[in-house]
Amino acid sequence: MENYLVMEDVTKIYNNGIIANDKVNFNARKGEIHAICGENGAGKTTLMKMLFGIEQPDEGKIIIKGEEMHLNSPTDAIKAGIGMVHQHFMQVPTLTVAENVTLGIEPTKGLVFDQAKAVEITRECCEKYGFEINPEAHIQDLSVGVKQKVEIVKALVKGCEILILDEPTAVLTPQETRELFLQLKNLRDSGCTIIFISHKLNEVKELCDRVTVIKKGKTIGVWNIKDVTEADISRYMVGVDVDLDIPKKPAEPKENVLVVKDLTVYNEAGKKKVDDVSFSVRKGEIVGIAGVEGNGQRELIDVITGLAKYNYGSITLMGKEVKDMDIQGLRDNGMVHIPEDRNLYGCARSMSIRDNMIADKISKPEYNNGIFIDEKAIKEDTDRWVKEYRVLCDDGDQLVGMLSGGNVQKVVVAREFTSYSELVISDQPTRGIDVGAAEFVRQRMVEMRDAGKAILLISADLAEIMSLSDSLIVMHGGKINAYFSDVKSLTEEDLGFYMLGVKHMSEEEIRGALHE
Amino acid sequence: MGGLFTEIFNTICNVVVLPSFYFMIIQSAAPILLAALACAIAIKANAINMGIEGIMTITSLSCVLVSSAIGGQANGGPWLGLLVAIVIGGLLGFMVSVFAFRLKIDIILVGIAMNLIGTGFSVFLMYMLTGDRTTTTSLLSGTLPQIHIPLLKDIPVIGEILSGHYILTYLAYILVFVMSFLLFKTKLGLRIRAVGENEEAAESVGISSLHIKTVALIISGVLGGVAGAFMSECYLAYFSSGLIAGRGFIGLAACNMGAGNPGVICICCLAFGIFYAFSNFAALSNLSQYALNALPYAVVLIGVVLYSIYTRNKELKRLRGLDSEEKSDQIAG
Numbered sequence: 001m002e003n004y005l006v007m008e009d010v011t012k013i014y015n016n017g018i019i020a021n022d023k024v025n026f027n028a029r030k031g032e033i034h035a036i037c038g039e040n041g042a043g044k045t046t047l048m049k050m051l052f053g054i055e056q057p058d059e060g061k062i063i064i065k066g067e068e069m070h071l072n073s074p075t076d077a078i079k080a081g082i083g084m085v086h087q088h089f090m091q092v093p094t095l096t097v098a099e100n101v102t103l104g105i106e107p108t109k110g111l112v113f114d115q116a117k118a119v120e121i122t123r124e125c126c127e128k129y130g131f132e133i134n135p136e137a138h139i140q141d142l143s144v145g146v147k148q149k150v151e152i153v154k155a156l157v158k159g160c161e162i163l164i165l166d167e168p169t170a171v172l173t174p175q176e177t178r179e180l181f182l183q184l185k186n187l188r189d190s191g192c193t194i195i196f197i198s199h200k201l202n203e204v205k206e207l208c209d210r211v212t213v214i215k216k217g218k219t220i221g222v223w224n225i226k227d228v229t230e231a232d233i234s235r236y237m238v239g240v241d242v243d244l245d246i247p248k249k250p251a252e253p254k255e256n257v258l259v260v261k262d263l264t265v266y267n268e269a270g271k272k273k274v275d276d277v278s279f280s281v282r283k284g285e286i287v288g289i290a291g292v293e294g295n296g297q298r299e300l301i302d303v304i305t306g307l308a309k310y311n312y313g314s315i316t317l318m319g320k321e322v323k324d325m326d327i328q329g330l331r332d333n334g335m336v337h338i339p340e341d342r343n344l345y346g347c348a349r350s351m352s353i354r355d356n357m358i359a360d361k362i363s364k365p366e367y368n369n370g371i372f373i374d375e376k377a378i379k380e381d382t383d384r385w386v387k388e389y390r391v392l393c394d395d396g397d398q399l400v401g402m403l404s405g406g407n408v409q410k411v412v413v414a415r416e417f418t419s420y421s422e423l424v425i426s427d428q429p430t431r432g433i434d435v436g437a438a439e440f441v442r443q444r445m446v447e448m449r450d451a452g453k454a455i456l457l458i459s460a461d462l463a464e465i466m467s468l469s470d471s472l473i474v475m476h477g478g479k480i481n482a483y484f485s486d487v488k489s490l491t492e493e494d495l496g497f498y499m500l501g502v503k504h505m506s507e508e509e510i511r512g513a514l515h516e
Numbered sequence: 517m518g519g520l521f522t523e524i525f526n527t528i529c530n531v532v533v534l535p536s537f538y539f540m541i542i543q544s545a546a547p548i549l550l551a552a553l554a555c556a557i558a559i560k561a562n563a564i565n566m567g568i569e570g571i572m573t574i575t576s577l578s579c580v581l582v583s584s585a586i587g588g589q590a591n592g593g594p595w596l597g598l599l600v601a602i603v604i605g606g607l608l609g610f611m612v613s614v615f616a617f618r619l620k621i622d623i624i625l626v627g628i629a630m631n632l633i634g635t636g637f638s639v640f641l642m643y644m645l646t647g648d649r650t651t652t653t654s655l656l657s658g659t660l661p662q663i664h665i666p667l668l669k670d671i672p673v674i675g676e677i678l679s680g681h682y683i684l685t686y687l688a689y690i691l692v693f694v695m696s697f698l699l700f701k702t703k704l705g706l707r708i709r710a711v712g713e714n715e716e717a718a719e720s721v722g723i724s725s726l727h728i729k730t731v732a733l734i735i736s737g738v739l740g741g742v743a744g745a746f747m748s749e750c751y752l753a754y755f756s757s758g759l760i761a762g763r764g765f766i767g768l769a770a771c772n773m774g775a776g777n778p779g780v781i782c783i784c785c786l787a788f789g790i791f792y793a794f795s796n797f798a799a800l801s802n803l804s805q806y807a808l809n810a811l812p813y814a815v816v817l818i819g820v821v822l823y824s825i826y827t828r829n830k831e832l833k834r835l836r837g838l839d840s841e842e843k844s845d846q847i848a849g
Contacts, residue, residue, distance in 0.1 A: 075722040090717035092710045103710055104721030106703045113703045154721075 003063075004030040004193060005051075005162055010060035012046050018432065020046035022217040023060070028162070033184060033194045035204040035225070037237055038214035039292075041460060044197050047214070048164050051195075052084045053077035064162070083155025084164040087171075089147050090154075093140040097133055098122040101154050125157050130186055144271070145176030149183070163187070164195045169203055170294055171271070181207050199292045201230040201500050213237055230502050238462065238496035246439075248446045251470035253282035256515055257334070257423045257454035258304070263313035265299045273299040275478035276313070279513035281423065286445065286455040288469030288487070290462065292499050296478035297458055298340075304456075305337045305425055306330050307345075318422055331360060334422030338412055338429050340458075342405075346412040349401035353393060354382040356400050357415045381418075389414035390440060406437025413441055417448060424448055424455045430464060442468055462492060473513055474498040481505065483513040527801040528794075535676040537793055543681060544796075545789030546688040547572075547751065550743035551767025552785055553688075553695050554736045556776045560699060561732035562712040563616065566627020568740050569764030570634025571608045575601035575744030577638045580657040580755040581645065589658030594749045598660065598684075601741040609737020613730040631764075639757050651756035659753045660684060660745075682750035684742060691739070695778040708732050743767070766816050773823045784819070791815045 007026040013019050021043045028034045038044045049055040051062065053071035062069045064080055071077045077084075091100050098118040107117035122135035131149050139147060148168060155163055165184075169177045184194055184207065198204055204211055205225060213220040213236040220236050258281040265274035274296045281287045291297050302308035304315055306327045315322045317333050325333070339345035347356045358378050361367060367374050367381075382396045391410045393403060400408055409429070416424070426445060430438035445468065449455050459465040465472065466487060474482040474495065482498040482505040484490050497503040531537050551568050558565035565571075579597030586593050612630060616623040643649050660683050669679035699705040710718040711728040718725055747763070748755045766788060774781030795808040 074720050078722070086720075090714070090720045092713045092717055094713060095706070095710065099706060099710075100717075103706070103718065104723055106706060108703050111702050113701060113706050158721075 002029055003027055004065060006061075006063040007047065007051065008061045008063065010047065010050060010057045010062070012043075012050060012055060013058055019217050021050075021057070023219075024214065024217070025219050026212055027222075028193050028195060029210075030193055031188055031191045032209040033188050033196055033207055035196045035198060035208040035211040036214060037198065037201070037204060037211055037233055039237055039460075039462075042214045042237075043217040044214055045166065048084070048166060048195070048197065051077070051162075052082055052164060078158050078160070081159060081161040082164065083152075083158065083160030083162070085148065085151045085155065085166065085168060087166045089151050091139050091147060091150065093138070095139060096135065097137050097139065097142075097150050097153075098135040100139055100150060101125070101135070101157050105158065121157065122153065125153050129153075129156060129190070130183060143176075144171045145173065145179070148172065148176075148180065152183075152187075161191070162193045162195065164197070166197050167199070167294070168196070169198065169200060177203070199500060201233050201502060204233065205230055230500075231497070234496045234500055234502060235493060238492060238499070246442055246446060246467050249450070251285045251449065253285040253470070253515075254452070256280045256282050257318060258456065259314075259316045259514070260300075260304070261314045261316075261514070263300070263303070263310060263315060265296075265303055265308070265310050265312075267299060273478050274303075277475075277478075277480055278313075278511070279473055279480065279483070280515045281454040281456050282515060283422070283452050283454050284449060285470045286449050286457055286468055288465040288472045289456065289458045289475060290465050290472060290495060290499060291475035291481075293460065295475045297475055300475070301340075301425065301427055301458055305335070305339075331419065334420060335425065336416040336419050336421040336423070337425045338409075338416055338427060340427040340431070342408055342412050347400050347408060349408075350399060352397045353386060353391060353400055353403075353411055354378060354396040356411050357382045357385055357396075357418070360415060360419055385414045385418055389417075389444075404434070406433035409433050409441060410437060413444060417444060421448075421453055424453055426455060426457045426459075428459055428461075429457070430459070430461065438464075462495065466490065466492065466495065471513075476501045476504075480510050480513060483510050485512060523802055527798045527803060530801075531794060531797045534797070535673050537797055538677040539680075540793035540796055541786060541789040542677070542689075543685055543751075543789075544792035545785040546681075546685040547743050547746045547763050548767045548770060548788055549688045549782060549785040550684075550691070550739055550746060551764045552770040552774070552781045553691055553767075553778060554739035554743065555768045555771035556695060556774070556778060556781055557699065557708065557732050557739070558736040559771055559776045560705075560712045561708045561729045562715065563613070563729045563733055564623055564627065564768075565609070565612065565733060565736045565740070566624055566768070567608070567612055567630025567634075568627075568736075568743075568768060569760055569762065570627075570630035570632070571605055571737055571740035572744040572747065572760045572764045573631075573634035573638050574608065575605045575741040576746075576748035576759060577642060577652075577744075577755045578604050579745045580652050580655060580748045581641075583657035583749070584652075584655035588656040594658045594660045597657065597749060598742070598745045601745040602738050603741070605737040605739070605741020605744065606734045607737065609733040609735070609740065610730065612737070613733040617726050617729055634760075635757075638755070642755065642757070649757070652754045653756075655754065657749070657754060660749045682746070684746045684750050687742065688746070689782070691742075692778045692782045699776075699778070704728075704731065740764070762813065766812070769816050769820050773819060787819070788812060788816060 005028040007024065009023045009025060010021055011023055012021040024043065024047055026047065036044045046055060050057050053073045053076045056072060062071065069080055071080065101122045102118040107114040107121065119135045126133050131153055133146060133149055133153065168180060172180060188194055196208055208225050210222060210224055211233060212222045213233065215237060261278050263274055263277045264272060267273045277300065289297055303310040306325065317330065317335055320333060322330060343349060358367065367377050386393065386396050389410045392407050400411055429441050445455055457465065457469060469487050472484045472487045472490065473480050476499065481501065551572060554568055555565050579601040582600045583593030583597035586596055612626050615621045615626045639649060642652055646652055646654050648654060662680050662682050663686060665679045669675045699709065707723055707728050711723065711725045715725045747759050752759065770781050770784040770788060773784045791812040795811045798808050799805060
């Protein structure tokens with residue numbers, strides 16, 4: 001059935017002015033598996049949130065079976081026959097499968113929750129669609145793969161006809177993935193429409209019937225899966241609109257500052273997120289880390305910057321093991337950090353620019369007079385930094401929370417770059433800030449490099465990472481998938497292939513990332 | 517030092533052979549148990565009822581006032597007092613939920629405020645109505661009845677221990693089962709646990725977490741009211757400032773140690789009850805009265821520390837990745 005689900009010219013502009021979806025068109029047939037592909041921040045998740053009633057579109061229509069729908073909450077969406085399997089499962093760990101599945105539509109006998117009936121409902125649904133789950137097992141005892149099946153059953157029990165899966169294989173083993181695909185195909189054959197969001201192109205190719213590619217909030221196109229190759233999809237998804245022109249001399253790397261060796265990190269759920277990673281960052285170079293979100297970069301940076309602990313492998317900063325260092329210790333040894341989330345980790349929004357800039361240096365003798373703080377010295381220095389870093393504000397006493405995103409970032413950069421540093425960790429330094437501020441921050445990073453600092457740059461902005469980095473690491477599935485000692489020779493098409501795991505480098509080439 | 521240990525040892529030996537010691541354990545544990553159960557239902561809904569001490573204080577005073585107002589023991593005053601304590605407790609629980617979840621004030625702060633109001637307002641009200649700042653002994657409010665269980669009361673030793681308690685003591689232990697049933701067998705209990713553990717998951721299937729938390733806090737307040745009534749109509753026959761003496765907080769501690777599970781909570785409360793009873797009985801010995809008075813609180817402190825060491829070790833094990841070794845063949849997304 002053509003036009004079973006239609007999203008027509010859907011536009012969503014968030015309060016902070018970011019246009020997440022710009023007249024996106026999407027349509028799905030009854031009984032097909034339809035992939036949505038796109039880079040991080042391309043707007044796939046926003047589009048699905050609108051379909052599931054979590055967000056409401058500013059413009060455009062959602063039409064299901066020829067009828068225009070106004071979905072104001074997930075409850076509305078569930079009533080309209082839409083189910084969603086979130087990346088983070090919406091489950092209560094200590095309850096049983098049956099209890100989770102029937103939560104919200106609990107069968108009762110008088111006051112009592114009818115456990116037997118709940119088990120029966122769950123078992124029936126499982127049998128109907130061929131899922132092997134024990135309805136009486138507790139969620140916390142199940143593997144991730146089974147939990148995901150529970151999530152699907154939860155949607156099916158409520159009569160869902162359109163099932164959205166947000167990167168469902170990100171958490172699965174290859175065997176579990178194979179099993180999931182089999183079940184999804186069964187579901188499709190029984191008339192269910194499945195929307196499959198994924199970065200993994202081989203899976204899209206294997207499972208789906210059609211693919212819609214979204215880039216920068218716009219629909220690029222819809223293809224029958226048999227008419228396109230993985231390389232085609234990758235090319236449609238990845239692509240840099242403008243080349244950033246950042247003037248910089250060739251790097252002259254010297255000795256190692258940060259050495260990461262055989263590092264393996266598990267997340268809270270006990271899943272391996274960083275898998276035997278080794279690399280080093282030397283004085284006078286910018287090392288970029290590129291990768292699709294969720295491939296271990298987050299966890300890697302968290303352990304390097306002391307926000308999380310690790311047990312396998314080693315990280316050394318200026319020759320010292322950092323395992324038992326606290327954040328102050330890391331800073332004393334020369335690490336500065338521009339965190340990804342500047343509002344949560346980067347600054348105190350309810351304090352002044354001055355206080356924010358001086359926060360990490362306040363115990364230094366030059367800012368203290370005996371037991372008192374030397375207000376004058378602080379004012380002198382922070383006023384200078386405000387000028388130097390071109391923070392647009394009334395004066396240094398203005399609250400950071402009142403500044404625009406770009407200026408907040410300049411305050412963070414000013415604080416970090418005026419501290420003693422050997423290593424700069426720069427995590428998404430220009431995300432969500434205006435062009436002028438972004439350019440300023442990038443130039444400063446190049447200046448720091450030329451001053452002999454080691455810089456580790458993590459960015460989802462491919463243009464930025466390709467033009468700023470001297471050498472580049474690509475992460476895929478928690479491992480380093482590629483290392484380029486010279487970024488100039490790298491094409492963005494190739495980078496896309498490595499990021500999406502279409503291509504892999506040999507062990508030997510990857511080992512080049514560790515300069516010993 | 518040796519002398520002290522001998523003294524303690526002798527006192528223990530003298531006390532543990534008395535049936536009345538065990539009677540006392542059961543009785544001292546009852547108000548803590550009521551408070552702990554009140555905290556349990558709230559905590560299962562992820563709404564910590566820090567104000568339990570204050571709720572107990574206010575309700576224990578109000579039941580004395582109501583009881584004496586209608587003529588005390590002879591006119592069934594204690595029963596009306598209990599009813600009023602329950603109603604006021606429920607209202608206070610509702611108040612906590614309004615402040616915390618509708619007006620978005622930190623629930624811990626709301627609890628602290630409730631405790632401060634409890635202490636200050638009760639003394640103020642008592643002085644205004646009785647002219648006495650410390651106790652309401654001038655009001656003849658009476659007590660709730662003691663129950664002598666037929667047959668059981670005639671069995672030696674066991675009868676002495678188990679029979680003859682106040683009606684609210686029995687209620688406290690019956691409520692352990694009622695609470696287990698409510699939390700683990702009813703639809704409401706299922707929803708409370710779902711909201712408490714994963715609010716997002718509950719909301720995603722159309723359950724209003726605000727609604728569920730409010731109901732949990734009202735029930736919590738009602739139990740707090742029963743606990744308050746126990747203190748001024750069973751434990752004593754009047755209200756005095758400092759009557760609750762931290763029993764609400766100890767209940768909160770017991771609730772945390774029992775992770776909100778009524779059965780385990782009951783055991784924790786009985787353990788605390790042992791030390792309450794011991795400090796009562798040992799008052800006749802040569803041991804320092806001050807040290808004895810502090811004993812139950814010290815034990816609670818030690819208990820909480822041990823519990824937190826236990827949970828920390830569990831956390832450390834997880835960090836070391838011990839749980840994950842069998843999954844090491846999985847690859848990250």
